[in-house]
Amino acid sequence: MIRVDRDRFLEEGYLILRGMIPPRDLEILRRSYETLVDRQRGIWKEEAARGAAPADVWRASAQPRLNLTRPPYLGDRETAPAFEFWLHENVQGVSSVLLAEDDAPPTEMMLMCNPVRDHGPARWHRDFYPPLNCPLLAYAEDILECGPRYVQWNVPLYDDSVLWVIPGSHVRRNTPEENASMSRDPRSPVPGGVQTHLRAGDGVVYILPILHWGSNYTTKRRRTIHGGFARLTHWHTIGWIEDLSPGARDTCLRWNARAAGYMNHGEAALRAVLAADDDAYRHALDVLHPGRGEKGVVKSTICLSKTARHIYNQHCRDEASLTAPEAQGIETVHPMTLQWGRPLGDRFTPEEAEVLWARFKPVDEIMQSDDSRLLPGFQGGETRYHFEEVPSALTPDNWYASWDTGRIGNGRAHS
Ligand SMILES: O=C(O)CCC(=O)C(=O)O
Numbered sequence: 336m337i338r339v340d341r342d343r344f345l346e347e348g349y350l351i352l353r354g355m356i357p358p359r360d361l362e363i364l365r366r367s368y369e370t371l372v373d374r375q376r377g378i379w380k381e382e383a384a385r386g387a388a389p390a391d392v393w394r395a396s397a398q399p400r401l402n403l404t405r406p407p408y409l410g411d412r413e414t415a416p417a418f419e420f421w422l423h424e425n426v427q428g429v430s431s432v433l434l435a436e437d438d439a440p441p442t443e444m445m446l447m448c449n450p451v452r453d454h455g456p457a458r459w460h461r462d463f464y465p466p467l468n469c470p471l472l473a474y475a476e477d478i479l480e481c482g483p484r485y486v487q488w489n490v491p492l493y494d495d496s497v498l499w500v501i502p503g504s505h506v507r508r509n510t511p512e513e514n515a516s517m518s519r520d521p522r523s524p525v526p527g528g529v530q531t532h533l534r535a536g537d538g539v540v541y542i543l544p545i546l547h548w549g550s551n552y553t554t555k556r557r558r559t560i561h562g563g564f565a566r567l568t569h570w571h572t573i574g575w576i577e578d579l580s581p582g583a584r585d586t587c588l589r590w591n592a593r594a595a596g597y598m599n600h601g602e603a604a605l606r607a608v609l610a611a612d613d614d615a616y617r618h619a620l621d622v623l624h625p626g627r628g629e630k631g632v633v634k635s636t637i638c639l640s641k642t643a644r645h646i647y648n649q650h651c652r653d654e655a656s657l658t659a660p661e662a663q664g665i666e667t668v669h670p671m672t673l674q675w676g677r678p679l680g681d682r683f684t685p686e687e688a689e690v691l692w693a694r695f696k697p698v699d700e701i702m703q704s705d706d707s708r709l710l711p712g713f714q715g716g717e718t719r720y721h722f723e724e725v726p727s728a729l730t731p732d733n734w735y736a737s738w739d740t741g742r743i744g745n746g747r748a749h750s
């Protein structure tokens with residue numbers, strides 16, 4: 336396995352690995368991925384032709400992207416190398432070291448391609464939207480306390496200098512200079528930004544929510560493997576596993592079974608809240624992320640407040656009254672933010688859903704301000720949810736106490 340400097344990774348939020356794909360593997364990967372690109376391109380074209388899609392993605396998108404872990408399944412035995420790339424020691428082994436996990440599984444496996452016409456620069460961003468997750472600093476403090484829960488890769492099969500990053504920005508808010516620059520022009524270099532200059536077979540691995548930039552989407556040939564690793568993975572399809580070599584198949588089936596089991600611990604955390612048992616709550620969270628600290632509990636509690644709301648919406652609200660994001664929220668499966676979708680919701684009764692939401696509602700309320708806004712560098716639209724700060728009153732102990740009082744700290748009691 337290639338050697339990596341984890342301390343530097345934690346400090347700067349990214350690492351560049353030179354020559355991580357051996358040259359003999361590069362040709363095999365290019366061929367496998369090109370076969371998949373050809374198949375996906377055919378599907379996009381056909382969908383647009385019969386009116387099932389508004390446009391041919393290949394022709395319309397600034398960054399046409401394959402996602403191998405979502406339908407449709409594009410592969411077969413011949414393209415197994417495109418999947419098995421994710422098991423290589425320089426990818427999976429390095430990711431495990433950086434995550435301080437024994438055996439980290441990949442999450443989504445993707446490929447970013449060049450557009451058919453110039454689209455120029457995208458906007459600087461963090462791949463982060465607090466209403467679906469938690470405030471930036473809640474996320475950052477958990478990283479500082481225990482290391483990252485997720486690492487993401489770009490591994491180009493052809494030379495690629497598209498990506499820029501801002502070293503150190505993964506664990507702090509934007510500086511005034513960064514905000515001024517992004518407000519003036521979100522599509523131009525930001526002070527302190529570093530362009531990654533990757534040759535074919537190099538890789539960059541980074542910690543979201545680092546501030547980063549797709550600096551120029553031109554017609555220059557781009558085939559860049561993209562995706563990540565996390566203990567709490569989820570694959571939307573698993574048909575591809577059957578086409579892998581026996582060893583790789585066993586590994587992926589094992590990862591998939593283990594990942595599915597984590598939903599039981601998500602359920603256990605919620606049942607502990609129903610039972611007002613804070614020790615059991617801490618224990619369930621600790622299985623999901625062993626060794627987590629107080630900041631990790633705060634972060635996960637904020638995520639679970641969304642889960643509780645979705646379960647309440649699933650059971651206790653009239654379907655017709657739900658907004659599109661609320662309806663979507665019920666279905667979303669994203670274990671990294673402790674969302675297991677309807678299968679988890681189905682494990683609770685409407686009465687339990689009501690109590691759960693009552694217990695989490697003070698968390699949801701304290702995470703919102705009176706007016707909505709959107710800060711530079713964040714994705715999504717305006718929202719009342721806090722972008723950066725966690726109110727200091729939101730501590731685990733204050734929240735446990737709110738199960739009796741209905742309020743956190745000096746906050747408003749909820750009705
Ligand atoms: O094109 C890249 O390398 C960056 C892509 C990116 O940041 C994104 O799609 O969110």
Ligand SMILES: [Fe+2]
Pocket residue numbers: 460461462547
């Ligand atoms: Fe991004």
